[in-house]
Structures are given as structure tokens and as C-alpha cells.
Amino acid sequence: MSFLHGINVTEVKNTKRGIATIATAVIGLVATAPDAVAGAFPLDTAVKVDNLDDAITKAGAGGTLRAALRAIAGQVTAPVVVVRVAPGANADATATALVGADVAGVKTGMQALLTASAQLDLHPRIIGAPGLESEKVTKGLAAVGKKLRAHVYAQALGLDRGEAITHRGLFADARELTLLWPGVTAPYGADGASIPVPIAAVAMGARAAIDQTQGWHKTLSNVDLADIDGLTADVASDIQDPDCDANVLNASGLVTVVRMGGALRFWGNRTCAAADSDFVFESAARTQQILADTVALGLIWAIDKPLRPSLAKDIAEQINEKFRVETRAGRLMGAVAVFDASRNPDASLKAGKLVIGFRYTPVPPLEALFLEQEISDEFLADFTSLVVAA
Numbered sequence: 001m002s003f004l005h006g007i008n009v010t011e012v013k014n015t016k017r018g019i020a021t022i023a024t025a026v027i028g029l030v031a032t033a034p035d036a037v038a039g040a041f042p043l044d045t046a047v048k049v050d051n052l053d054d055a056i057t058k059a060g061a062g063g064t065l066r067a068a069l070r071a072i073a074g075q076v077t078a079p080v081v082v083v084r085v086a087p088g089a090n091a092d093a094t095a096t097a098l099v100g101a102d103v104a105g106v107k108t109g110m111q112a113l114l115t116a117s118a119q120l121d122l123h124p125r126i127i128g129a130p131g132l133e134s135e136k137v138t139k140g141l142a143a144v145g146k147k148l149r150a151h152v153y154a155q156a157l158g159l160d161r162g163e164a165i166t167h168r169g170l171f172a173d174a175r176e177l178t179l180l181w182p183g184v185t186a187p188y189g190a191d192g193a194s195i196p197v198p199i200a201a202v203a204m205g206a207r208a209a210i211d212q213t214q215g216w217h218k219t220l221s222n223v224d225l226a227d228i229d230g231l232t233a234d235v236a237s238d239i240q241d242p243d244c245d246a247n248v249l250n251a252s253g254l255v256t257v258v259r260m261g262g263a264l265r266f267w268g269n270r271t272c273a274a275a276d277s278d279f280v281f282e283s284a285a286r287t288q289q290i291l292a293d294t295v296a297l298g299l300i301w302a303i304d305k306p307l308r309p310s311l312a313k314d315i316a317e318q319i320n321e322k323f324r325v326e327t328r329a330g331r332l333m334g335a336v337a338v339f340d341a342s343r344n345p346d347a348s349l350k351a352g353k354l355v356i357g358f359r360y361t362p363v364p365p366l367e368a369l370f371l372e373q374e375i376s377d378e379f380l381a382d383f384t385s386l387v388v389a390a
Contacts, residue, residue, distance in 0.1 A: 019298030019322040024216045024290055025208035027080045028113045028124025028150065029201075030098060030141075031068050032087045032132065035060025041084040044100065044108040046116040049080040063087065064131040068201040070188055071130065074227035075205030076212065081124050083112045091134070098129055099140035110144050125289070126207045128153045130198030135170050138177065142272075145176035149289040151282070153203040156181040156254055160233065161245055165252045168272065175273035175285045178203070178220065180255045182233035184264070194229050199257075202228060203266065216290050217331040217363045219282045220255060224263040231257055237267065269365045287332070287362035295319055295358070307352060312339050316356050323360070335360035 033041060037058040041047055049055045052073040059066035065084060072080065085108075088094040100109015107115055110129065117123045127150045129137055138154045145152040156179040158164035164181040171177055180199045189195040206225060210218050237246035237258035246267050249256045255268035271285050279285040302315050319337035326332045337358035344355050 019294060019318055021326075022123070022125075022290060022293050022297060024125045024286075025076070025078045025211040026122050026125050027072060027078060027204050027208055028083075028116065028127035028148070029065075029068055029072070029080055029204070030083050030085060030110045030113070030127070030129040030132070031059075031065035032063035032094070032098075033059050033065035033084050034087065035062040036065060036084060041065070041082060043084055043086055044112050045083065046112045046119055047082045047084075048116075048120045048122055049082055052077065052080070055080070055082070064129075064198065067188075068130040068198050071186070071197045071201035072205035072208075074186060074188075074197075075202060075225065076209035078205075078208040078212065079122055081113060081116045081120060081122055083110060085109050092136075094132070095134050095136040098132055098137050110140055113144055114147060123150075123293075124148060125150045126153070126204050126211075127151070128200040128204050130155070130201035130204070133157060133200065135167075138171070138179075139174075142171070142174040142177045149293055150176070151207070151286055151289070152177045153200045153207065154179055155183065155199050161235075161249060164249070164254060168253050171272040173272070173274040173277070175271050175277060175279035176289075177272040178255055178270075178282055179253070179272060180257075180266070181249065182231055182235060182257070184225075184228045184257055185230040185232060186227045187229055188227075196232055197228075203255075206266065215329075215331055216286050217283050219269045219365045220266045221269050221365065222260075222265055222267065224261075224265055225257075228257075228264045231264075269367055281362070281364055281367075283365060284362040287360070291335075291360060294322070298322065307349065307354060312344075312354055312356070315354075319356065319358055323358070331363065333361035333363055 040058040052069055056066055056069045059069060085097050088097050098109050100107065100111040102111050113124050113127060127141060127145055129141060133154045141152045141154060156164040156167045158167050168179055180203055183196050183199050184202060185194045186197045187194050188197060203220060207220055210223055235245045235256050235258065238244045246256050246258050250268040253270045253272055255266055257264055258267040269281050271279060271282050273279040299315060302311060305311050316337045316339050323335035327334050335358060337356055339356055
């Protein structure tokens, strides 16, 4: 190095640290498949699926895995985390196996989805057990969804509208859950024959596709569905009739399927949250989940840093910068993070504890549009003058 008595300034490039949005279009699928290739889908183990066509081939003919993967593939190409579960001797035993257990850290059934982040570097955000729904299974999924901060899609059980609404009543306050009714069909049978397909799998695929193309702030409702060609039960729909089947189902907290503009689409925005909850809309529930993880994971760099005033300022400003990005993109109405001195007494700071609060407003869907129609003679006022002028 040459001799220098002074100061040397060297220009370097530095990328500003920022908070990246978490991946949201990741599906977690719990299924049975007695004939599956065991090496591809070991039991009670989270497995990453990148190639859906290959996975469909290896799923075998029995159980629900093949049909669920086929329905998902009809809507989207997205990463899928599969947990294969061995069916029990009867329906209740199968439900118990699907819910699984956590014994000394060893997780079985749907609990294995909780291991995906560590084992596969994938965090399921859209989960379900299509074709295997029961009260026990769906409640189990809602509990796992809460832990994962993921949204659950499941079919409401019932042969008619009334039974489906009764089934919805079993889930009084589950904001992580969206229930769907009735089932749907697709031309996946021999020679293109139309056969029933698991509606929850269709919803999971559609949800991932909407995340990819429109964003996590858009609900499942009113988006054309690929491949689907019919419903397994009658649902009368009329956008101007509050007493039609579709509206009655929506009013009861169920998402249904309607045909509009020549295309079948999901119709309904509601979760199974309590009626007075802030999370009755699917978009609000998912916004809370995604913001929580996006902010938390984006601030890992700050943990164990020296707790100086500059660190608190940096954390709040980084959160606010992310909020500005999301607001400009239309995914939030607005949000702000603040340092509140009253929430951070000296004793807490001395103990290495810092509180940064943030509040936000999710984007609600336009669920009801009211148009006022009025008959008027005002456009006849110039009738005579227009005739003379002609």
C-alpha cells in the first residue's frame, strides 16, 4: 500500500435492506393414497411436489391424492407440500389418522405440515384435505391453519342447501376457514367424461392462481375457473335476487359456485369467523396472516442487535417502507408502524424488550353494489325542438 498522510475515500455499492413479502401461493395437501409410490410419498411426511404431472402418476389410483392433485393442476402451477396418511379401518379411524398427533416432537397426519418450513423451506399458506372432510378433520385443519397462519378450504357436508348451512354452524368462529358447497365436476373421466372432483382442491388451486396473478388481497370470489364443467347439486343464482340459493348460502357464510358470463366461478367472500369479527372477509383474514409473517420474518436481522434508539427507528421505518409499497400496490388501504414511549418503559428496554406497534386497514371486497334506477321524462323535454331541427 502506498504511503498516505490523509484520508482515502473509496466508493462501494450497498443495497438497502428491505422487507420482502412472503411466498403465499404454497399449497399444503393432506391426502390418502394406498397405491402411491412409497418412496415418492412416505407416510406422515411432508413432501415437496414441483412437477404435478409426475406426482399424479406416482399417486396411484386409490385414495384422494391423485384426484386432488389433478384438480389443483387444472387451476395452477404452484408448489405443493403433500402429506400422505394411511386410511384407518373405518371413517373415524381415518379422521383420527388425518388429524394426527405430536408425540415428543414427532408429528403425524396433518401435523406434519408444521415441519415443511424447516424440512423443505416451504411454508404452506393454503391448506386442505379435499375429499376427506368431516367435522373432526375440518376442525383439525382449522387448528393447524391457525398455527401455520394459513387459510383452510374445505367442503361443507350436506346433500342439500339446508344440510350445508347446518354444517356451517359447527364452525362458530374459525377465521382461518372457508367452507364451500356444493361439489363440482370436471371432464377428467375416461374419454373426457365429466366426473365429480374435490371442490376444496379446486379452491386451493384457484387461491394459489389468484395470488400469482392478482394478489393475496383479492378474494376467491368471481374469478373464472378452468376445466370445471358443472355442479353436483342445484344452486339457483340471480345477482339481483336476495332469496336465490347462492345469496342464501353466502348469507350463511358459505362460498358456492355459480355460472355467470358463460363461466363457472366461486361466489362468496366470507370465512367462518364470527359475524362481528374483523375477519369475516377472506381477504381480511389472509391480510392479517401475510402481514404478520412478512413483517416478522423481514426483521430477523434486528434480533440480538444492540438495542439503541437508532435500532428502534430503523425497525419502524423499515416496516413503514414496506407498508408504503403495499399501499401503493393496492394490497392495503393504508398502514403505519410507530414507536410508543408509553409501551416501552425503562424496565422493559433494560430487559431487552422493544414494542413497535402497527395498525393497518385491509382492502374489503365490493360485496354489494346498490344501483338506483329511476324513470324520468327529462329526456323528452327537447323532443319538439329536435324534430324541427331534423
